[in-house]
Amino acid sequence: MDILTLMAAFLIIVGGIAALISKSAFNKLIMLGVLTAGAVMLFVKDGFLDAAIAVSLLMPVGTLFILFLLGKKKEVKHD
Amino acid sequence: MLEQLPYIAAATVICLVLFVVIDIIWKLPKKGGVSGAEAIANDIEASGGSKHGGYMIGNIITSPDASAGTLLAACGFFIYGVIGAVAAAVLVFIGARICADKGFAGLTGALAATAVIWACTTFLGFAPETFIAGIVLAILIVEGLSLKLSSKIIGKLWGKRT
Amino acid sequence: MIVEAICALAAVYAVIRIIFEKSTLKKLAYLNVLGFAVAGAIVLLLPHPITIGAAVAYFVGATLESNAIASTLAIGGEE
Structure with missing residues (x-):
C-alpha cells in the first residue's frame, strides 16, 4: 500500500465525517474542500488527469453558488 | 533514503528565505489586496498578532504569491526541467489574475525559484524533489505552527524594511 | 520515499489543526497548508x-x- 493512497483515503474519510457533524455552514464548506482534495488525488493516481483538472476547476464554482445562497438566506432573515 | 535529510533541511531554509524576501520586496505586508485578506489580518490581530504580518498571511491565503510560485516551479522542475518550471510560472501568472490579484509576486517568485533550483541541482548536487519537501515544510513553519508568533516575526521584518 | 512521507504527514497535521480550530478565518490558513501538501x-x-x-x-x-x-x-x- 502506497503512503500517498493512504493519505488520500484519510482525507476523504475524515473530511466527510467532519462535514457531517460540524454545525456551521462555512465549516461544512471547508470540510468539503478537504474531501475534494482527496478525490483529486485518487483521480491523478489512476491517470485521469482531465477529470482531475475539471473537478479542481469546478470545485470553487460550486462553492461560489453555495455562498451566494447563504448570503440570500441571511438577507431574508434580517428583513 | 535517509541521506536526503540534510538536503531537505537546506532546501527548507532556502525556500523560506526566498519567498519571504520576495513577498517583502513586493510590499505584501503593506495592506490587504482583497477584502478577505483584511478580514484575516483583523482576526489575527484580535488574537494577539501583528497587523502587517497578518496582511501578508492573508495575501498568501487569498491569492497565489511567491510561495505558490516556488512550490509550482519546484513541481515543474521535478517533472520536465527548466521548461516545465517556466510553464508553471506562466500558469501561476494566469492563476493570480483569476484570483483578482494585480501584483507580479507569483511570476517573480516562480522565475527566481527556477533559477535557484537550477543552480542548486546543477552545481550542489540537490535532487529536484527535495525542493518540494522543502517548500511544504517552509509553509508549514510560517502558517501551520503558530499564526501569532509568525505574524509577529514578519511584522518585525517589515518594520525593519521601512 | 521520504518526500512522500513529509507531504503525507504535513497533510494529516493540517487536517487535525483544521478540525480543532475554533475561528473560521484561521481554518483557512491551515487549509492553505493542506493545499500545498x-x-x-x-x-x-x-x-x-x-x-x-x-x-x-x-x-x-x-x-x-x-x-x-x-x-x-x-x-x-461571522454568524
Missing part, C-alpha cells in the same frame, strides 16, 4: 507533463475557494 503529492504520484497543469489547476481552485469564503465572511460577518 496535496499539490506536491499530486506531482509525486504521476510524473507526466500534463500533471503540472493539474497541480496548478488544483492550487488555483483551492485558493479561489478560500478567497470566496474569506470575502463572504468579511462582508457578512
Whole structure:
C-alpha cells in the first residue's frame, strides 16, 4: 500500500465525517474542500488527469453558488 | 533514503528565505489586496498578532504569491526541467489574475525559484524533489505552527524594511 | 520515499489543526497548508507533463475557494 493512497483515503474519510457533524455552514464548506482534495488525488493516481483538472476547476464554482445562497438566506432573515 | 535529510533541511531554509524576501520586496505586508485578506489580518490581530504580518498571511491565503510560485516551479522542475518550471510560472501568472490579484509576486517568485533550483541541482548536487519537501515544510513553519508568533516575526521584518 | 512521507504527514497535521480550530478565518490558513501538501503529492504520484497543469489547476481552485469564503465572511460577518 502506497503512503500517498493512504493519505488520500484519510482525507476523504475524515473530511466527510467532519462535514457531517460540524454545525456551521462555512465549516461544512471547508470540510468539503478537504474531501475534494482527496478525490483529486485518487483521480491523478489512476491517470485521469482531465477529470482531475475539471473537478479542481469546478470545485470553487460550486462553492461560489453555495455562498451566494447563504448570503440570500441571511438577507431574508434580517428583513 | 535517509541521506536526503540534510538536503531537505537546506532546501527548507532556502525556500523560506526566498519567498519571504520576495513577498517583502513586493510590499505584501503593506495592506490587504482583497477584502478577505483584511478580514484575516483583523482576526489575527484580535488574537494577539501583528497587523502587517497578518496582511501578508492573508495575501498568501487569498491569492497565489511567491510561495505558490516556488512550490509550482519546484513541481515543474521535478517533472520536465527548466521548461516545465517556466510553464508553471506562466500558469501561476494566469492563476493570480483569476484570483483578482494585480501584483507580479507569483511570476517573480516562480522565475527566481527556477533559477535557484537550477543552480542548486546543477552545481550542489540537490535532487529536484527535495525542493518540494522543502517548500511544504517552509509553509508549514510560517502558517501551520503558530499564526501569532509568525505574524509577529514578519511584522518585525517589515518594520525593519521601512 | 521520504518526500512522500513529509507531504503525507504535513497533510494529516493540517487536517487535525483544521478540525480543532475554533475561528473560521484561521481554518483557512491551515487549509492553505493542506493545499500545498496535496499539490506536491499530486506531482509525486504521476510524473507526466500534463500533471503540472493539474497541480496548478488544483492550487488555483483551492485558493479561489478560500478567497470566496474569506470575502463572504468579511462582508457578512461571522454568524
